[in-house]
Amino acid sequence: MKVLVTGGAGYIGSHVVKQLGQAGHDIVVYDNLSTGYEWAITYGQLVVGDIEDVEKLDQVFTEHQFEAVLHFAAYIVVPESVENPLKYYRNNTRNTLNLLGVIEKHKTPYIVFSSTAAVYGMPEEKVLTEEMPLAPINPYGASKMMSEQMIRDLSFASSLKHVILRYFNVAGADLSSRLGQATPEATHLIKVACECASGARDGMMVFGTDYDTRDGTCIRDYIHVDDLAKAHVMALDYMAKGGESQILNCGYGRGFTVQEVIDEVKEKSGVDFPVGRVGRRAGDPDALMADNTKIKQVLGWQPDHDDLGVIVQSALDWEKIWQARQN
Numbered sequence: 001m002k003v004l005v006t007g008g009a010g011y012i013g014s015h016v017v018k019q020l021g022q023a024g025h026d027i028v029v030y031d032n033l034s035t036g037y038e039w040a041i042t043y044g045q046l047v048v049g050d051i052e053d054v055e056k057l058d059q060v061f062t063e064h065q066f067e068a069v070l071h072f073a074a075y076i077v078v079p080e081s082v083e084n085p086l087k088y089y090r091n092n093t094r095n096t097l098n099l100l101g102v103i104e105k106h107k108t109p110y111i112v113f114s115s116t117a118a119v120y121g122m123p124e125e126k127v128l129t130e131e132m133p134l135a136p137i138n139p140y141g142a143s144k145m146m147s148e149q150m151i152r153d154l155s156f157a158s159s160l161k162h163v164i165l166r167y168f169n170v171a172g173a174d175l176s177s178r179l180g181q182a183t184p185e186a187t188h189l190i191k192v193a194c195e196c197a198s199g200a201r202d203g204m205m206v207f208g209t210d211y212d213t214r215d216g217t218c219i220r221d222y223i224h225v226d227d228l229a230k231a232h233v234m235a236l237d238y239m240a241k242g243g244e245s246q247i248l249n250c251g252y253g254r255g256f257t258v259q260e261v262i263d264e265v266k267e268k269s270g271v272d273f274p275v276g277r278v279g280r281r282a283g284d285p286d287a288l289m290a291d292n293t294k295i296k297q298v299l300g301w302q303p304d305h306d307d308l309g310v311i312v313q314s315a316l317d318w319e320k321i322w323q324a325r326q327n
Contacts, residue, residue, distance in 0.1 A: 001110075001236060002026045002064055005044075006051060006099065007072030009036025011181045012114065012170060015229040016070060018042045018179060023233050028064055030057070031073065040179055051095035054102065061106045068110040068236055069103060071096065074144070077187055078118065078283075081140035092143035093150075100154050110239045111151060112232050113164045117249070117288060119145045120166075126219075126287040130166070130247045130294055137283045148247070155245050163235035163243075168221040168251035168290045170228055172311040173318035180318030181225075189258060190222065190312060193265040194319040196273035200326075203274030206258055207281045217258035219287035221251040224305035224314070234299040246298055251290025252306045264312045 021043025118141030
């Protein structure tokens with residue numbers, strides 16, 4: 001297919017672009033490079049632009065006549081969304097509206113949307129299904145929930161088909177270390193711990209040690225970025241073969257505690273970096289894991305890297321390369 005990938009120079013988008021290219025798709029990456037990098041684009045061509053610029057976006061659609069859009073471009077830092085909510089509603093929600101307007105105008109058949117488990121908020125259940133009510137507790141989650149609703153409404157009113165993928169905790173790097181997470185001031189646990197192991201940070205903090213879990217720290221479901229990328233390619237194939245619109249969780253259905261992740265990074269790296277312990281952060285439930293029954297049934301998706309050791313080692317290998325490049 002001829003596909004547009006918004007945010008394709010970023011962490012997850014670049015891994016998806018690589019797999020799309022390997023699968024033979026014809027790719028245009030549309031990215032403002034605010035958090036992405038031109039070197040991360042391994043296939044296709046780059047158009048530097050902002051989704052806020054509807055005129056430029058329309059020109060790109062006119063020139064290329066896309067068959068599908070994969071939409072990644074978004075801000076994703078939860079604490080920042082609380083401090084600066086309008087930044088998130090402008091970029092994540094309003095710009096999705098801009099994109100959908102152009103998709104509607106050009107009658108683009110398919111969209112795959114990058115969403116998040118943050119739309120669920122703080123449910124009492126520990127393993128989450130797609131049918132659970134949405135109750136986000138921060139502007140980041142709310143901005144994604146609104147985008148989901150707009151996509152669903154446009155699909156109902158038109159011929160657009162969608163697959164909305166709700167990510168759990170994405171981690172790791174391309175196993176060849178060609179790509180990885182290069183986000184400045186990253187907040188993701190495995191990235192932060194790998195920065196500590198590489199010497200890029202002096203240490204890190206654990207927020208809360210009194211949760212109802214096996215060691216008192218939060219449990220989360222970590223999915224390797226290549227397994228997540230695979231789901232996007234399969235979602236395109238699924239729609240192209242006539243599949244109906246879907247919302248699918250992306251996770252492994254099991255989790256690890258914060259402490260277990262830190263211990264794994266220390267063991268794999270051989271570095272005993274400092275770890276402080278402070279009180280809980282607001283809005284952190286004891287455990288969050290994906291029920292992935294639906295994505296396995298609908299897409300036939302099966303993970304290739306469901307192993308914390310593999311995830312951590314790939315992240316460490318990338319971090320060494322990235323820090324060396326920085327220095």
